[in-house]
Amino acid sequence: MKATTKKVGRPVKRKAGEQSPKKVPEVKEAPVAEQVEPTTSRTKRVKHVLLTQDSYVPKFAAERVLSCGEGPQLGHPKRNTTKKPRHVSELPEGLKFAQAVAGGVHSFLLTTDGQVYGCGVNEKGTVPVDGLDRGGSTNKFKLLQFPERFRDDKKIIMLAAGARFTAALTEKGTVYAWGYLQVKITDIDSHSLFQNMQEEPTLIYAPILKRVVKIAAGENHLLMLSEDGEIVMLAAGASFTAALTEKGTVYAWGNLRDASGNIDSHSILQDMQKEPTLINNYKSTHVVKVGKVVDPDITCSFQIAAGENHLLMLSNNGEVLSFGDGTQGQLGRTMRTSHIRSNYMVDSSGNSRRLVINLREKARKENRAVDIMAGGYWSMVKVEDGRWFAFGLNNYGQLGVPLPKEADEPGAAGDTMQVDETDYHVYLPTLAAEYSSVDDITDIQGVQHTVCRSVDGTVHAMGKNTDNALGLDTWTGNDDNEHWRYTSLQKVPVPVTDGDSVVGVTATIGCSIAWTENGDAFAWGCDTVVINLREKADKENTAVDIMAGGYWSMVKLKDGRWFAFGLNDYGQIGVPLPKETDPSSSSYSMRASDPHYHVYLPTPAAEYSSVDNITHIQGVQHTVCRSSDGTVHALGKNTHNALGLNTWTGNDENGHWRYTSLQKVSVGDGDSVAGVTAAIGCSIAWTENGDAFAWGRNTVGQLGLGVTNGDAVPSPDKIVSNHLEGFKIVYASIADKHALVLATKKEEEDSSIGGLCEMIDAADLAEHMQQD
Known part of the structure; x- marks a missing residue:
C-alpha cells in the first residue's frame, strides 16, 4: 500500500502561523468535570421557545367583512x-x-x-x-x-x-x-x-417529519416556518440520513449501496430515494436516547446510530434492531452475507420484529442492551453489565474482537501492510474484549480504525495506523510493518490543558478529531483538506418567526435578531445599501432610484434588530413594522408620503423621498396599534380599540378614506364608514388596488345598533354621493 499524503504525528492544536512542535508535552490526566454548556461574553442564554401553530394562528372571530378600492x-x-x-x-x-x-x-x-x-x-x-x-x-x-x-x-x-x-x-x-x-x-x-x-x-x-406552523407570502414567493421539538436525533451514513422522533418513530432518506452499487431491492429502499420514509414504527417499544443510561421505567425513545450503509436502533426495553446493508456482517442477524434477501434488510410488516438482533445472551440476565455504536461497516452493542459486543468488518482488528490466528502469524496474509486488504468478518454479536476492558465508554467512531472516549475524558484508539491514524506518532512510512496496525486499545495523548477534558470524538478513514469542554479541538491522521476547526457555531440560530412581502423575506432568531434577504432597492429591509447610494454620491436622487440592490443570503437587518418584540412587518418598496408595545415604525421609499411622515413635498425633492433607518409613525392620538398591513406606497394600521388609520397612495380608494383626501394621504388618517357603526376592526389586508377589513361587534353597544345597521343602506346614498 502506497501512502499518498504526508503523515501527521501526535495530535496537536495549532494556531495560525505556528510551526509544528517537535516535542509533545507530557499529558496529564484530566479531572472529571461536570459538563456545562460553554458561554462567552458575546453570547447570552435565550430561553428555548417551542414553535407551535397555536402561537401564530389568528385568535379572533370576526362577524363582518368590509372592503374598499376597485x-x-x-x-x-x-x-x-x-x-x-x-x-x-x-x-x-x-x-x-x-x-x-x-x-x-x-x-x-x-x-x-x-x-x-x-x-x-x-x-x-x-x-x-x-x-x-x-x-x-x-x-x-x-x-x-x-x-x-x-x-x-x-x-x-x-x-x-x-x-x-x-x-x-x-x-x-x-x-x-x-x-x-x-x-x-x-x-x-x-x-x-x-x-x-x-x-x-x-x-x-x-x-413527514415536521409540521409547518406559519406561512408568509411575497409577490411571487412563499416562506414556511416549521415547528421544532419533534426530531430528537439524527444519524448519517455515506449516502443516507435517519431521523428519530420524540415518539420513537424512525425515518430515513437517501440511498444505500453495497459492492455491486445501489440497493433498491425493496419498496422501502426505493421510497427512501424520493422522500423521508418510515423505517420503524415499533409500537410495543419506542426508540430514543435519554442521557447515557437507560432507565427501565422510561418508555420513551432511546437511540439510533448509522454506519456507511446500515442503521442500528435501540429500544427502551433493551432490544437492538438493525436495518440496511449486511454484506459485511454489520446487521448481526445472519451468517449469509453474499446475497441477502430484502426482507432481512428491511421490515414492512409494521412491527419490525424481523429487525431485532439476538444477542445470544439468553442464559444471562444482563443481556439487556443499554447503548449502541455504528460506523463504517461495523456495529457495537453494550449490555447492562458493561460488556461490549461487536459485529461487522474487522479487517484491521478495529472492533476489539481478536483476529483469526493466521492473521498474526509472521508472513501470513494480513500480517504486513502491503497485503492488508484481507477481509475478516464478525457475522454475529461477539464479545469485544478490548472495549469491555475500558470503563464508561461514551463514544466510538471510525471505519478502518476506531477511536473511543471514556466518561473521564481519556481517548483510546486501535486498528489501522497508516498515516498515524491513531495519533501515536509511531508509524514511519510504507516500509513500517510493525506499527501500521494495533489490535489492542492504545491511549491517545491528546494535549489538553489543565482542568480541561475531552468531551467528544469523531473519526472517518485515516483521520480523527477530539474536542474539549473549553471548546478546543485537536486533529490527527491523514489531512487532505485544510479546515478551520475553531469556528464557533451560533447556538441561537433557530428561527422563531418569519415575514415576507413584495420581493423580500425576513427571519427572526431566538436571540431577537432579524435576518433579511431579497430586493433592497430602497433600503426597506433594514440592510445597509451600497456606498454609492450615500447622499454625498452623485447617483443619490429619486430619479436614479431604479438600480436593484439585492441581498442574496440571510443578512443581519440591524434596523429591525434594534426594535424590541416586532410582531408585524409588511410592505413592498417601503416596510412598516409594529412592536408589541403598539408603536409603529417605517423605512424605505417615501414618495407620496408612503411612510406617513408628511415630509415628502413632490417629485423634485431629493431629501425625503427615501429613509434607510426606521422612523416612528404617529398613529391616532397615542392609541396602541394592534396590527399593520402595507402594499406599494400605502399602509393601514388598526388599534386595540378597533379604529383604523391609513396613509400613502390612495389612487383607487384602497385606503378606505373616500375621495376627499385626494390620491395621496401624507399622514395616518382615520377610516370612517357607516358600515363600521357598532363594529371594531380586528384585522386588515391591503393590496395594490383594494383592501379587506374584518370587524367584530363592539361589546359596549346595545341592541339599538341592530336598528342602526338596518338603516345603513339608506345612509349609503349620502355616503356614496360623496364617494362617487
Missing part, C-alpha cells in the same frame, strides 16, 4: 368601486372569519371552521372556485372546494396571498397553493408543480 376582488356583486370600507353582505349567514388576505387581483376569506371563500379574477387558477371559468372573474365570494384527496388534512388555519397566488396551511401542517407565479411579465411554469397550481390547489409541503 375591482371584482372587493366582493360586491353590484359595484366594483367603493372608496370607503363597505360591508360584504352576500356571504352565508352565521359565518365568523379568522383571516382575510388581499392579493393582486383576488381576495380570500378564512372562516373559523376552516372554510375558504374567494373572489376576483381567475387568471390561471388564481380563484379556482366552482362555476368560474379560467380567465373569468366573480365579484361574489364563493366557497373554494379542495380536491377530495386532500380533505384528510384537517381544517385550514392560515392563508397567505401573493400577487397572483394564494397558499393555505392546515392543522396537519400541510401547505397547499393555487394560482401562478410571475417574474416581470413572464409566467413561471418550469416545473409540473407550478403548472398544477394553475389547475387546482396543489400540495406544496407534506409534513
Whole structure:
C-alpha cells in the first residue's frame, strides 16, 4: 500500500502561523468535570421557545367583512368601486372569519371552521372556485372546494396571498397553493408543480417529519416556518440520513449501496430515494436516547446510530434492531452475507420484529442492551453489565474482537501492510474484549480504525495506523510493518490543558478529531483538506418567526435578531445599501432610484434588530413594522408620503423621498396599534380599540378614506364608514388596488345598533354621493 499524503504525528492544536512542535508535552490526566454548556461574553442564554401553530394562528372571530378600492376582488356583486370600507353582505349567514388576505387581483376569506371563500379574477387558477371559468372573474365570494384527496388534512388555519397566488396551511401542517407565479411579465411554469397550481390547489409541503406552523407570502414567493421539538436525533451514513422522533418513530432518506452499487431491492429502499420514509414504527417499544443510561421505567425513545450503509436502533426495553446493508456482517442477524434477501434488510410488516438482533445472551440476565455504536461497516452493542459486543468488518482488528490466528502469524496474509486488504468478518454479536476492558465508554467512531472516549475524558484508539491514524506518532512510512496496525486499545495523548477534558470524538478513514469542554479541538491522521476547526457555531440560530412581502423575506432568531434577504432597492429591509447610494454620491436622487440592490443570503437587518418584540412587518418598496408595545415604525421609499411622515413635498425633492433607518409613525392620538398591513406606497394600521388609520397612495380608494383626501394621504388618517357603526376592526389586508377589513361587534353597544345597521343602506346614498 502506497501512502499518498504526508503523515501527521501526535495530535496537536495549532494556531495560525505556528510551526509544528517537535516535542509533545507530557499529558496529564484530566479531572472529571461536570459538563456545562460553554458561554462567552458575546453570547447570552435565550430561553428555548417551542414553535407551535397555536402561537401564530389568528385568535379572533370576526362577524363582518368590509372592503374598499376597485375591482371584482372587493366582493360586491353590484359595484366594483367603493372608496370607503363597505360591508360584504352576500356571504352565508352565521359565518365568523379568522383571516382575510388581499392579493393582486383576488381576495380570500378564512372562516373559523376552516372554510375558504374567494373572489376576483381567475387568471390561471388564481380563484379556482366552482362555476368560474379560467380567465373569468366573480365579484361574489364563493366557497373554494379542495380536491377530495386532500380533505384528510384537517381544517385550514392560515392563508397567505401573493400577487397572483394564494397558499393555505392546515392543522396537519400541510401547505397547499393555487394560482401562478410571475417574474416581470413572464409566467413561471418550469416545473409540473407550478403548472398544477394553475389547475387546482396543489400540495406544496407534506409534513413527514415536521409540521409547518406559519406561512408568509411575497409577490411571487412563499416562506414556511416549521415547528421544532419533534426530531430528537439524527444519524448519517455515506449516502443516507435517519431521523428519530420524540415518539420513537424512525425515518430515513437517501440511498444505500453495497459492492455491486445501489440497493433498491425493496419498496422501502426505493421510497427512501424520493422522500423521508418510515423505517420503524415499533409500537410495543419506542426508540430514543435519554442521557447515557437507560432507565427501565422510561418508555420513551432511546437511540439510533448509522454506519456507511446500515442503521442500528435501540429500544427502551433493551432490544437492538438493525436495518440496511449486511454484506459485511454489520446487521448481526445472519451468517449469509453474499446475497441477502430484502426482507432481512428491511421490515414492512409494521412491527419490525424481523429487525431485532439476538444477542445470544439468553442464559444471562444482563443481556439487556443499554447503548449502541455504528460506523463504517461495523456495529457495537453494550449490555447492562458493561460488556461490549461487536459485529461487522474487522479487517484491521478495529472492533476489539481478536483476529483469526493466521492473521498474526509472521508472513501470513494480513500480517504486513502491503497485503492488508484481507477481509475478516464478525457475522454475529461477539464479545469485544478490548472495549469491555475500558470503563464508561461514551463514544466510538471510525471505519478502518476506531477511536473511543471514556466518561473521564481519556481517548483510546486501535486498528489501522497508516498515516498515524491513531495519533501515536509511531508509524514511519510504507516500509513500517510493525506499527501500521494495533489490535489492542492504545491511549491517545491528546494535549489538553489543565482542568480541561475531552468531551467528544469523531473519526472517518485515516483521520480523527477530539474536542474539549473549553471548546478546543485537536486533529490527527491523514489531512487532505485544510479546515478551520475553531469556528464557533451560533447556538441561537433557530428561527422563531418569519415575514415576507413584495420581493423580500425576513427571519427572526431566538436571540431577537432579524435576518433579511431579497430586493433592497430602497433600503426597506433594514440592510445597509451600497456606498454609492450615500447622499454625498452623485447617483443619490429619486430619479436614479431604479438600480436593484439585492441581498442574496440571510443578512443581519440591524434596523429591525434594534426594535424590541416586532410582531408585524409588511410592505413592498417601503416596510412598516409594529412592536408589541403598539408603536409603529417605517423605512424605505417615501414618495407620496408612503411612510406617513408628511415630509415628502413632490417629485423634485431629493431629501425625503427615501429613509434607510426606521422612523416612528404617529398613529391616532397615542392609541396602541394592534396590527399593520402595507402594499406599494400605502399602509393601514388598526388599534386595540378597533379604529383604523391609513396613509400613502390612495389612487383607487384602497385606503378606505373616500375621495376627499385626494390620491395621496401624507399622514395616518382615520377610516370612517357607516358600515363600521357598532363594529371594531380586528384585522386588515391591503393590496395594490383594494383592501379587506374584518370587524367584530363592539361589546359596549346595545341592541339599538341592530336598528342602526338596518338603516345603513339608506345612509349609503349620502355616503356614496360623496364617494362617487
